[in-house]
Amino acid sequence: MSSLTCSVSTEEIKPLIVGTRRLMASGTARAVRVALDEGADYARKNHQHQRRTGQLTSKENLYGEMKGANDDGAWGYLTNITPWVRVIEFGSKAHDIWPKAGHGMIGPLRNSQTRRASGRGPHEHIVGRGLALRFRVGGRIVFAKRVRHPGTQPLAFMYPAADYAGTVIARETENVTFVRVAKLWE
Numbered sequence: 117m118s119s120l121t122c123s124v125s126t127e128e129i130k131p132l133i134v135g136t137r138r139l140m141a142s143g144t145a146r147a148v149r150v151a152l153d154e155g156a157d158y159a160r161k162n163h164q165h166q167r168r169t170g171q172l173t174s175k176e177n178l179y180g181e182m183k184g185a186n187d188d189g190a191w192g193y194l195t196n197i198t199p200w201v202r203v204i205e206f207g208s209k210a211h212d213i214w215p216k217a218g219h220g221m222i223g224p225l226r227n228s229q230t231r232r233a234s235g236r237g238p239h240e241h242i243v244g245r246g247l248a249l250r251f252r253v254g255g256r257i258v259f260a261k262r263v264r265h266p267g268t269q270p271l272a273f274m275y276p277a278a279d280y281a282g283t284v285i286a287r288e289t290e291n292v293t294f295v296r297v298a299k300l301w302e
Contacts, residue, residue, distance in 0.1 A: 149192075151284035152281060155180055155284065156175075156277065158276070179194075181195050194281060204271050207270035212264055
């Protein structure tokens with residue numbers, strides 16, 4: 117009976133494995149950084165909402181934020197800190213709009229009603245008496261005790277931007293990271 121003996125040395129392959137792991141980690145971090153930047157730009161350019169103040173898509177309020185990266189992966193958030201972004205992204209239901217409660221009013225507030233400012237402090241201004249809403253319709257000033265808002269349709273722009281960022285991660289990983297790893301093993 118004959119036997120076959122084979123010995124394999126891993127010393128030659130060890131540096132390639134370590135190099136591959138490093139390239140994958142740095143490539144993934146790079147891909148996530150690029151995807152967050154491109155995702156934020158995509159949200160700024162591909163929105164359906166009316167641009168009134170520019171705050172919703174400004175670079176100060178809408179940005180990609182890299183949270184961390186290690187050998188196992190990289191992660192970050194596509195962030196919009198504008199207070200009304202949820203109403204634009206998800207829409208709103210029909211609701212009542214009431215005037216702010218008068219200064220000194222005691223007792224519970226109606227649903228979605230808030231108290232007006234006290235007038236104390238550098239940024240608090242006294243607004244109305246809490247009796248009526250005042251607004252313009254066709255050049256006329258109109259007063260109303262309450263207004264029934266019909267709600268708004270969602271105008272999603274952050275979710276499509278996040279989806280786009282996912283495609284950027286795939287593109288960057290394939291085009292850059294895998295090419296570098298392939299060259300390492302040549």
